[in-house]
Amino acid sequence: xxxxxxxxIIKSPAITEKSTMxxxxxxxxxxxxxxxxxxxxxxxxxGLFGVxxxxxxxxxxxxxxxxxxxxxAKLSDIKKAYVTLAEGSRLDVTTxx
Numbered sequence: 039x040x041x042x043x044x045x046x047i048i049k050s051p052a053i054t055e056k057s058t059m060x061x062x063x064x065x066x067x068x069x070x071x072x073x074x075x076x077x078x079x080x081x082x083x084x085g086l087f088g089v090x091x092x093x094x095x096x097x098x099x100x101x102x103x104x105x106x107x108x109x110x111a112k113l114s115d116i117k118k119a120y121v122t123l124a125e126g127s128r129l130d131v132t133t134x135x
Contacts, residue, residue, distance in 0.1 A: 044082040047074045051131035052118055065122045066129050072098070072117045079119045090124035 049069040051057075057067035070079055076094045083091050097120075101113040123129060 039085065041086065044086050047071055047078050047082040048086065060120065065120055066131055068119045068121060070117050070119045072115060083121050087129055089127040089129050092122045092124045095120040
């Protein structure tokens with residue numbers, strides 16, 4: 039697959055307190071496309087970063103209804119992927135892609 043296709047699957051790294059805590063266990067958190075599957079995410083991470091992936095866990099955070107200036111608006115759904123790297127593989131997403 040081309041790198042453009044990989045970038046359509048992996049949107050951005052999720053840099054939060056929780057994602058930095060799981061980095062101790064050699065895991066990285068990415069925001070991914072809602073239609074992306076676990077094998078596609080694994081192939082994209084291995085293709086873009088050149089690391090070996092041990093496992094991929096995904097979750098979908100459903101959008102919430104918020105009020106802004108008295109009007110109700112629905113936030114969009116977000117899919118996250120917790121990618122656990124194999125032993126000896128290292129990935130630092132804070133330096134950029």
